[in-house]
Amino acid sequence: MREALERAKALRWAGRPEDAALELRKALAGAGDRCELLYLLWDCQFVLGDRAAAHETLLEAKGLAEGKMVARVAVAEASWLMSQGEYREAMTLAGSVDTDDDAVRAYALSVRGVCEAFLGDVDLGIATLEDARTAAHRSGCVRELTRAVGNLTFVLGSSGRHERSARIGKEALTRLRIQGMAPTFSAVIRYNLAASLFALGRWQELDELEVPDSIPGNKAARILLCKAEAAALRGQDPDDLIEEAEKIIDGPDALFTAQCTYARAVAARAKGQYRAAVELCRETVADAPEAMTRGEVLRLCVEGLGAARDLRTAPGRVTRLDDPEATEQELLARLPLPHGPEDEVWRRVAFAEAGRDSWAEIALDWDRLKMPYQAAYARTRCGEPEALRHADRTALRLDARPLAKMIERQARRQRIPLLHEDKPQLGTLTPRERDVLELLGWGRTNKEIASELVLSVRTVGLHVSHVLAKLGAGNRSEAARIARDQT
Structure with missing residues (x-):
């Protein structure tokens, strides 16, 4: 049984929960001591989204738990309750776990911290998650460390503390890379980092954030959508990134739909297609399931209200809304109550678009x-x-x-x-764009630049596009000439 358990653990941590679950089912058929196998099987089923089977497995493990497994199963049950939105019950159960095992303690603190934040005490939740990170460091358990950091960066980001979230996330990714850990460990941290880089306007760093093939499809797709949103705000077409995300997601969910709609609405608005942007936002918000976060609903309402206002003041012949006041009232009525400081500002923006703030x-x-x-x-x-x-x-x-x-x-x-100078300015380029421009001046191809700067060819292509746009250059040679003229 022990060999089967170790094989299953190796498969699970390598990002292969389906294979791990199969290994565990084989072992369970002839196992005497089943509890630890069931505990790992519940984790695999939970990650795979088979919530009903996961709950049955957890109940069976709970009935067999003895010794150290009692605390582990109790924390797993608290995690289950949290996933069902039973935050107070989950927090109470996680807080009651008594263990000397730092890894289990870190897991319990992670669950408790998220629940505290969701119940409204964000500062207490962050402090508890910092304790979880400390316990995970002591335990040496990479899984619990990534869980604690993933939850901490999520709570920090969702409460508008993006700078701190990004700093902690980047430090954790660097540490995991140095330790040679599989990218599957970093999926949640990587997505939270992408969301914070987007919010902070650090879009060049977001472009360079890698999305390894081994990251689960849903997280990889959402990172691509963060990149798509940034592309739309820069006036680029986000459709290629959205289509790439649609190919790899394991079944589109509410958050995915909201992010796709937001990116497409921003792109439509940038092209002057204001009515299309309004309708995209209206339809998605009208059909919004409970699983869609308040923040996503707020952003969609704000984008729809902004496009509606643009439509009112747009010059020339444009297709107006049939009843702009009714559209405005509909979107305002669908605004959810804010959850945290960032949501509060988004809500204020919605009312400002309607002339009320x-x-x-x-x-x-x-x-x-x-x-x-x-x-x-x-x-x-x-x-x-x-x-x-x-x-x-x-x-x-x-x-x-x-x-x-x-x-x-x-x-x-x-x-x-606006105090613009007529000639293009090198000062608008980021340090990385300056590096790319210098190599363009030497006649390097994108592939050669990628090799020299240790970037992907696709990322270099994005940098080249940004350089040409900022300098108003029609091609690479013209960009190099502008650079020579101003240095």
Whole structure:
């Protein structure tokens, strides 16, 4: 039995839960001491999404648990309760676990910390998750360390503390890479990092974030959708990234649908297809299942309200909404209650799009959360001369071309000079883009640049596109010439 258990563990931690479950079922057929096998089988079934079978396995393990397995199974039961939304019961059960095993203690603290955060005490939840991380470090158990860090970065990000979440996530990924651990361990951490990099406007780092083939399909797909959202905000077509995500996801879920809709609505709005953006958001929010997070619903409502406002003021012949006031009221009525400081600001943005809140104050709120794109958008809507100039500088730095065009239109209407210089500026390039530009000047191909900078060819292609766009160059040779002229 012990050999079968070790084989199953190796398969599970290598990201092959189906094979691990098969190995465990074979072992269970002739096992005398079944509890530890059942415990690992429940974990595999849970990860694979077979929740009914997982619950039955857990109940069987609970009936057989003795000694050290009592605490393990109790924490697994708390984790199960948490997955069902029974946060208070899960928190109580996880808090009652008494064990000297640091790995089991770390698991219990992870469950308790998430529940505390979901029940409204985010600061206490974060402190508990830090304790979980410490216990996991002491235990030397990589699985529990990644669980603790994954939960910690999730709670930090979902409460608007993206900078801290990104820092902890990057440190953890570096440590796992040094230890030679399989990428499957890092899936949750990697996705949380992608979400925080997107929020922080660190889109170049997001472009460079690798998505290893061994990462489970759902997490890999969501990382690609974070990249798609960033592409849309830069005026690029997100469809290729969305289609790639659709190929690898293990059955689209509510969060996936919301992210796809958001990226497509942003892209439609950037092209001036305001009505299409409104309808995309309206339809998705109207059909939103309970599994869709409040934050995603808020973002979709805000994007729909913003597109509806653009449609009202758009010049020329555009297809107007049949009843713009009714559309506005419908989207406002669907706004969920906020969960955390970031959600609170998104809700304020929704009311500001309807003319019921202060854009200047909202811009400062986004500044406090260190979300530069959203702050620049709020300053654009505010329309004050200095606010527009501030927004313009941010849009140029982020390469957010649709927002930059929106700022230019607003500035022209109000006759506000943006203090642009006519010639393209190398100062708008990121350090990595400067590296790529230098190698372009030496006549390197994308493949050669990728090899020299240790990047993927696809990432280099994105950098080259950004360099050409920022410098207004028609091709690689022209970009190199502009660089020579200004150095």
